[in-house]
Amino acid sequence: MRVFHSIEEASSMMAAGSAVTIGNYDGIHLAHQSIIFELSRKARAKGLKSVLVTFDPHPSLTINPAKAPKLLTTTAEKIRLLEKGGLLDAVVVLRFDEALAKVSATDFLVRYLLAGLKMSILVIGFNHAFGNRREGTVQFLQGMAPQYGFELQALDPVLVGGEVVNSSRIRSLLLEGLYDKATALLGHELELTGKVVHGKGMGRKFGFPTINIKLPGEKIVPKAGVYASYSLIGSDKQTGMMYIGEPPQSGFDLEVNLFDFSGDLYGQTVSVFPTAYVRPPIRFDRESELIAQIGKDEEMIRLNYDIRQNKE
Structure with a gap:
């Protein structure tokens, strides 16, 4: 797995095209793992590079630092978990600053993912959103996919004991001292x-x-x-x-x-x-x-x- 810090760097290994997922991926929990597994499966089937695009620092630290959540995984910890998983060809860590925060969902999709990474498949979670004002929702992408000729797959939520797995819930469990429940949703310590x-x-x-x-x-x-x-x-x-x-x-x-x-x-x-x-x-x-x-x-x-x- 190679780690890049810009789309330009990563584009050098995307000649055959890519299958991409994008997000904070804080915790690399079971829902994240489900997306990564599906991404890897689709990429292998089509002969594409499997690529995860994430951000450093967490977008909330730039957009609204007073309300930014504490992180389950730092960027270094995140990369170690992804390397250990062994399912990705590349991780692109983009610096999230005020300039990137202003990039529209359309611009990010077209310039960064389609042109930069030669993306032909996008795999995301059911509630994912990206771009300025989080306008890049699943509904937005469903409209863009046929227009720009890429395949979109939005995965259903992952449930453990009837509970939706997400980073916010895991943070709450850790702060409550419910460590066993937290790691059950994380899928790792x-x-x-x-x-x-x-x-x-x-x-x-x-x-x-x-x-x-x-x-x-x-x-x-x-x-x-x-x-x-x-x-x-x-x-x-x-x-x-x-x-x-x-x-x-x-x-x-x-x-x-x-x-x-x-x-x-x-x-x-x-x-x-x-x-x-x-x-x-x-x-x-x-x-x-x-x-x-x-x-x-x-x-x-x-x-x-x-x-x-x-x-x-």
């Missing part, structure tokens, strides 16, 4: 990637040394509490437990205790994957009570959520 920074050393004092991770400002931080987790240290998976404070800690977002690990990770970028929500924060009157509870958390997580037997 949440990735939390950030830089290891210095903390106060309290974890080490208690006998449970932690790495403190600062996430990008646009990234969602799940509900406060203790989580079972694993972290990628190089190519190794390290089981551990993750704590999100309430109120948030000053200077960092996550504290992660890595079981049976003693390396120095300061300044490095680490990816943490929560596997289960264990408990909410608890306030203790005595330090000894806190240490005892952390020990119980570790014992339970080691017993039920140790992923080392599945180490890749």
Whole structure:
């Protein structure tokens, strides 16, 4: 899978034409995966390149930053998930600025997709819209498809337990601490990637040394509490437990205790994957009570959520 940052860059590999999907694809959840699978299937059948066009930053951060949602996936995390899926030939990450926000749906369709990517198939979700004022709706595209000679497929919503899968619902579930439900809709664990920074050393004092991770400002931080987790240290998976404070800690977002690990990770970028929500924060009157509870958390997580037997 190749990653491009402009239509002009990507056009060099589109001589045979392309099948395209377009959107924010925040989370690469089950509904997104359904679209990507169908896109890949159609592209292979017609000998076309399968292309996903997305944006950085999220359009809301440019159009209405005060109401912009926190992201399930940063652009780097999104690309890693798409590479792991192995179904796409190319991803085009367009910088979403005020100039792009003003491009009409017709102009985007004709110049970017049809002329630039030589698109002959467009696969989208049932409620997709693009272009200035989100005028590029399914109804709009249904009118344009015969006029410009491309095939349009708008997929039905994906349901899990009778619930429509979408990024907004997954964000809500994460903030409510319903992590199992959130990952059921995601179809994978949440990735939390950030830089290891210095903390106060309290974890080490208690006998449970932690790495403190600062996430990008646009990234969602799940509900406060203790989580079972694993972290990628190089190519190794390290089981551990993750704590999100309430109120948030000053200077960092996550504290992660890595079981049976003693390396120095300061300044490095680490990816943490929560596997289960264990408990909410608890306030203790005595330090000894806190240490005892952390020990119980570790014992339970080691017993039920140790992923080392599945180490890749």
